[in-house]
Amino acid sequence: MRRRKHVTLEDIAEKLKVSRVTVSKALRGHSDISDETKKEVRRIAKILGYSPNYMARNLSSRRSNMLGVVVPKLAHFFFGSMLEAVYNTAFENNYETILTVSQENAERERKHLETLISMRVDGIIISISQETKDTGIFQWVKKMGVPLVFVDRRPEPALPGFSTVLIDDEAGTRNAVEHAIKIGYREMGFIGGGNPWNNIGKNRLLGFMNALKSHGIAIQKEWVVSGGFGTKDGFEGFMRLHTNGTMPEFVFAATYPVALGIYQAVKELGMKIPDDIDIMCFGDSDLSHLLTPSLSCVNQPTLEIGTAAVQTILDLIRNPDKEKEHHLVIPTTLLLRDTCSTVARARREERKTIVTPMGPSA
Amino acid sequence: MRRRKHVTLEDIAEKLKVSRVTVSKALRGHSDISDETKKEVRRIAKILGYSPNYMARNLSSRRSNMLGVVVPKLAHFFFGSMLEAVYNTAFENNYETILTVSQENAERERKHLETLISMRVDGIIISISQETKDTGIFQWVKKMGVPLVFVDRRPEPALPGFSTVLIDDEAGTRNAVEHAIKIGYREMGFIGGGNPWNNIGKNRLLGFMNALKSHGIAIQKEWVVSGGFGTKDGFEGFMRLHTNGTMPEFVFAATYPVALGIYQAVKELGMKIPDDIDIMCFGDSDLSHLLTPSLSCVNQPTLEIGTAAVQTILDLIRNPDKEKEHHLVIPTTLLLRDTCSTVARARREERKTIVTPMGPSA
């Protein structure tokens, strides 16, 4: 057995009594070479079981046809779904995707970026971790001459010189909360997010506050629980809210996992959605509609985001001269299901008149 | 700005008036070099912003420290979760993970394998697509001298010469179905899977049939609906079952997505789980317990599988001489929740005596 001894261009060239260069060009379909030679070269390559060595090709051509991607989490609907679009779009454009996962850890994120640069990826798409504050690493990437696009999450405030593909977090949240106000809720809470050093943490909270402000509703500080973006954060956030004493009628969850955590907490506390607490969140999932009650949310078009991110980075790679920034803001839509519906609200009102002054969860 | 002009070993060497080799060794912590020189080299490297070129390193050293991974789907809990373990374990062992996604498409899977070989990954971990039948590509990978491990899904029958990390599909399914029998169900259906060219399709159905056989229950062919492993397959499978006429009391779903599709179909048909139809499935998810009713299932330890897969491939990479096959079979556990509980069964029985002969869905 021929172990770690791969067929090379040389082997094919020898067999055909031509030069390596001819073989190289023929294999890549270069117009220099006659169709006849191409055919012959391909035939022999196939027979010999030739597999081009991308490491050598990339080293020599000084480009890799690889896209580096950094995401905070993998086992989340939003990222899984977005990544599927990234992979597909990259594949269609003959790019390989190198995916790395920071696990919401800034240090790990930094290491991954260094690795991607060492792999000489042609461009980087990143959604930063929830704890990333230091932006020096991104400046370093820029200095290395590798274009980088922030998708969904970027540092706050915005880094000049970097392109972004973002979601309209403020408007999406505002619309959702205004809907809740419209159907009659006045005691409003917010869980997850709220960290000022990244856009989604800041802007989703901002949207929440703007909605309240424009309707003359006071913001109750004890009903705004800042924190991470995970299921655990949602669970703990709701528990904290509950321990605090008074509860709002409605909470907005900064992310879908946060909402899941809240569902869990509510279940554990023996409470009921939407009777005891109503809820909406930012981000959909393939099974929000199977939850009971089915979860209304701000829908982020995951496929569109992933596709746009790849298109943006490809444009940056192909036109390296223009120092132009691309800024795409993708609008969201409100997805209304069982939670936060007029029915839910009505039932709640009705119930309010029946229960004792001890409150529903007593 | 220094564009596409990276700092090289040469640059560091020049500055320090030593040779490239010394720098190379120093940077890698080779014992040849004095601590003093090492320190100096590292200092200058940092100042200059040196980033090692992995393409060059890999080409020269003839190993890449990269693991290739092929999975059928990304936005599924099982794969997302397993991959998180793969990434983590690889990372801890200083390996980079190159992930590709076949989208359950055999042709795409083949292309990805060719790409991974061209990238000269040191080893490959693969979970084959639901339509993969031709195993020639795996033999080719073997011939190229790259070790390959099948994880979760492999071709059926087993390919000699390849290592596997599998789940005990037959026993897992059998135990689950036997539980359903124990609590009183006799009219049993099966949806999804059943394709004889891959292990999970074959063995989950086998487990189902074995459970029925050992309890003297006849298999109703019209209640066994073969098909793919996706949500859509579950939905359509259940619809087909429903159109056929008579319905079983219980169905086993070959995968978690299939079960989701069934939940959806049941909802759309205005039926109730577990009153009209009870259900269990193979595979858990982070929100099975939040469904209503919460879904009982055969739990696959995703983290363990991902970790074991990486450990297996690393062993194969590090000990290339032994032609030994590794075969790991990971046991499952039964996760009992609301569906398929004695309570559910009792309620159903009770209901049966009330409803008219037209049946519950009439």
Added chain:
DNA sequence: TTGAAAGCGCTAACAA
């Protein structure tokens, strides 16, 4: 402890 020579497999620029 250091370095010189050779080469990994390929491509780009330029000649022929």
Added chain:
DNA sequence: TTGTTAGCGCTTTCAA
């Protein structure tokens, strides 16, 4: 249309 020359940036002998 084909081939020659000269690297890409690094590591691996093996000699000093």
